[in-house]
Amino acid sequence: MNNYKLTIQYDGARYKGWQRLGNNDNTIQGKIENVLTELAGEKIEIIGSSRTDAGVHAYEQIANFKMKKNSTEEEVMQYLNRYLPNDISVVDVTLEHERFHARYNAKDKTYVYKIWNEQYPHPFMRKYSMHVEEKLDIEKMRQASQYFLGKHDFTSFSNAKSKKKSMVREIYSLEINENEGFIEIRIRGNGFLYNMVRKIVGTLIEVGLGEKDAATIPSIIESKERIQTGRMADAQGLYLEKVGF
Structure with a gap:
């Protein structure tokens, strides 16, 4: 075989x-x-x-x-x-080799999320990025991103239905960069729960818009209450970028 x-x-x-x-x-x-x-x-x-x-x-x-x-x-x-x-x-x-398993042997995964942050829509990237018209505060988003690093129970940032599996995941890095109207949020961790990346990005967007304070992130994580995270970023801006073995 x-x-x-x-x-x-x-x-x-x-x-x-x-x-x-x-x-x-x-x-x-x-x-x-x-x-x-x-x-x-x-x-x-x-x-x-x-x-x-x-x-x-x-x-x-x-x-x-x-x-x-x-x-x-x-x-x-x-x-x-x-x-x-x-x-x-x-x-x-x-x-x-016979025992190679794409899911079980994966050590880390990197996702990148693309935001088009201009007043006007991008006609060629509308299916491949999320459009946010209001100017985002990148520095505040970067401050908030640091609270996600490390090992946490990410129940608040997931729509996973099963309560039997562990909700603990470790985030190794979270970088936010801006280039010619696009904001890229790159997140690397040992694994991600259902909708976890999109909910983290959604929360970072709220921080960037001034709707949420960066300092509230630790309490949101600790609460394990999904209602605390607010919006979920649109699917079309998310890319699986790399899988490490």
Whole structure:
């Protein structure tokens, strides 16, 4: 049984997210599995390192799958890119050892969030960034970002329904940069809860607009009350940028 590792890029604008949803194959996972099943002549299931939401994009999603057929890495890559939609690309395929697991072996993940911070909308980036008309205070956002660093229970910053799994995650870095009207918020951690990045970004936006004080972040984290976090940033501005192993 061969175990293949895929490096995937995708525009998530028209998909219902990464994860396969029952009979609905309008997901990234569903599209790739359908093509691989044709290649393999058997039912193929792939494992992704991150379950990105509907509308979220990826510069580097990592996945793996196993199949009996002895196809070369180049054959798998060419077949996938020939039959996948143009908004999903497989940029690398490698044969890995049998125990490689795209989700369990991932050590850290980096997400980047893009905000277009001008009065007028950006016609070419409207599907790939969140438009905030009011000028954001970057320095206040940077002050607030420091409170998220380290290991915390992020219940307040998640819409995860399960209460059985740990809500503790560790944020290694959170950087905010501005360039020609765009603000990029880059966050790296050992893992992220459902909607966690978008809720953190939403809270940082509120700080940047003067609607929330940066000093309140620690109490919001400690409260474990989701109502404290306010808005959630739009899906289209979020990108899975890198997965570390």
